[in-house]
Amino acid sequence: MKIVDKTRDLTSNMTRNQTIALVFIIILACMILTLSAVTVWLLFKESGGTDTKQGIVDTSWRKVQQNGKLVAGTSADYPPMEYRTANFQLDGFDIALMRAIGSRLGVQIEFKEIAFDGLGNALQLGEIDAAISAISVTPVREATFGFSNVYLVSEDGFLANQASPITSITSVDQAADKRVGVQQNSVYEQWLRTSLVNTGKMSPQNLFLYPNMDAAIADLQANRLDLVVLDYLPAKSFASQGGVKLVGQGMATQRFAIGLRKVDNKLREQINLALTELQNDGTIAMLAQQFLNIQPQELPTPPPPIVQPTVAPPPPPPCLDGMSFVADLTYPDYNMTSVQLLPPGTPFQKGWRIRNSGTCPWNNGYVLRYTNGNSPYSSMGGVPTPVSGTVPPGGEYDIYVNLVSPLIPGVYQGFWEMFNPQGTAFGSRIWVGIQVPPAVTPTPVNAPEIYRFQANPPALQLGQCTTLYWDVRGSASTVTLLRDGAPLWPGAPLSGSHQDCPQAPGAFTYEIQAAGPGGSNRATAVVQVMTAPPPTMVSPGPTITQFIIDPTQITVGSCVKITWAVGGKVDRVTLLRNGGVLVENIANSGTVSNCPDMVGLLTYRLEAAGSGQTVYQDQQVIVTLSGAVPPMPKANPEPTQP
DSSP states (O other): OOEEOOOOOOOOOOOOOSSHHHHHHHHHHHHHHOOOOOOOBOOTTTOBOOOOOTTOOOOHHHHHHHHTEEEEEEOOOBTTTBEEOTTSOEESHHHHHHHHHHHHHTOEEEEEEBOGGGHHHHHHTTSOSEEOSSOBOOHHHHTTOEEOOOOEEEEEEEEEETTOSOOOOOSGGGGTTSOEEEETTSHHHHHHIIIIITTTSSOGGGEEEESSHHHHHHHHHTTSOSEEEEEHHHHHHHHHTSSEEEEEEEEEEEEEOOEEOTTOHHHHHHHHHHHHHHHHTTHHHHHHHHHHOOOGGGSOOOOOOOOOOOOOOOOOOSOOOOOEEEEEEESOOTTTTSOEEOOTTOEEEEEEEEEOOSSSOBOTTOEEEEEEESSTTTTTTOOOEEOOSOBOTTOEEEEEEEEEOOSSOEEEEEEEEEEOTTSOEEEEEEEEEEEEOOOSSOOOOOOOEEEEEEEESSEEETTOOEEEEEEEESSOSEEEEEETTEEEETTOOSEEEEEEOOSSSEEEEEEEEEEETTEEEEEEEEEEEESSOOOOOOOOOOEEEEEEEEOSEEETTOOEEEEEEEESSOSEEEEEETTEEEEESOOSEEEEEEOOSSOEEEEEEEEEEETTEEEEEEEEEEEEOOSOOOOOOEEEEEOOOO
16 A cells, blocks of 8 residues: 655635734735635535636636547446447447537547546536536536536336336335335435335335446346336336346436536537537437437427526535546556456456545545446455545555456456445546456366255145255256155256155155266255144244355365255245355255355355244355466556546
8 A cells, every 4th residue: 555645735824913903904805805615515416516606707618629628427337328338438328429519519528437426526626527427407406516408308217027026116106115226326216215215105224225227236136126216218228138127117207418517607508509409410319219229209309498496505515525547556458458368266456546636535434346347257356445544635545456357258347436434436437357268178067056946835634745846057967856765757857846645644755866967966855744634833933953065165166065954934045155145045955066256265154034033054165276376467557547
């Protein structure tokens, strides 16, 4: 860690005369000649802005002309509005629109990737001239920010898991008892808080906040959420990719516009002229058809400016958070044009030099976190990394994160953002980019995994039947269903069900066996058959009678075998690793294998829930690398990211 102190003295103190008369004259002169400037903030998700300074000449358009470029802030994590292509280039409706505006104005557009919550601060700090990132116009924002004319009208979209029983949401009240994910500080968070949480219809614990939509969609696909609410156009895009479905829309209209400082009227006028031309000549309609799949006749006409009720801006904070990228310290990627090769499973340390471009000093409450990437493996095992020591405004700081290259070959780009102690992201989005080459040796084939094997009911009277359910995953050549060691169904499918009716009382042991090139696996279920109806009993809460992981130390790419058994009243059994769900709704007993793709200490947890209780047990596994670790290359501090 290295701090380069470039703190500038932003304040000055006026010397006081010892006489009361001179003090009075000085104070009076200051009151007459000085216009006080108050820094006001509003993070673009529902806060941020600037105060109007009377009598100050507006040079916003002249400055852009002199520079020959307009610096636009965006957060490219919201397809199809703004995103990174497979070739790591910025694209999307907003990106193309801003480039078209630049062409009409005769200036280049330089994009800066900024955390969405920090776009307002970036405007205030003069780091960008404008912000375009699917920004909805609201009275609170208009109180402290200037906006262009509305260029697109959209609405809300409700997403559910593809397999969810939820098929239609026609009222926001239908989401009151659901687990709902939204983007933090978005208009949809405010809408759900106002409509549901603040009215007592929804528990605050049912509203889940995310820094970006990728994480929310991943949790929806993993059934950790019931619904995700976002703009209709991105919702439609996510639904087209599969795994989630659109179940509601049209309950909250949004008007998108370009954000500017409130005093930059000259620049606003030029942008509005360009927007009018692009609207009239059909360019906006063409872009909507290209990126949003909206036909020209379906494109809503942007409404005229709406006179909003006066809303007082929030009280100004003592300072503004800002962060800008200076240079890559290790593993430079030259804007993803020349990434370095790393063997699979290789630990490395990515370093950046960053600058505190805001007015708030940083301390260990400020944390750099991974937010999203081009692959589920782009986090590369990175963990939130706090700032060490204090970084004053204007100071530079070298920060490093410990990572491990993924095991699967490919090019990876992972984005990281700085968060303040209140959990709000701000500043430049910085990234790590590497390439994992194809493995030299063939990938080992793992034994098939039995994710589910269950008998229902587990206790019955003579003459009744039980149904066996199973789900085998991985490379399996044969699957066999047995009862007390005798085959019931040789050559059974990988997943399915089978009804069996024992003809004698007693305990029957059913077994599923799966074999493949990588080995074999098995799971059992016991059914009790009685001659008389079973007595009514109050089942105790869940108990974990067995939880074994073998071995407890492996090399990366190897596998462990996990065996468990749960008794008592059980409604749900879940297996987790390092807090993330590996598999849920599994059988009360069984065996699976797991092959970690990361190094370090892994904590496996077995959770059993029932009768209003949840019990768990933890087991830990150490994952190490085999072979020598190549040295980590360093680079001269050289800017490669915008």
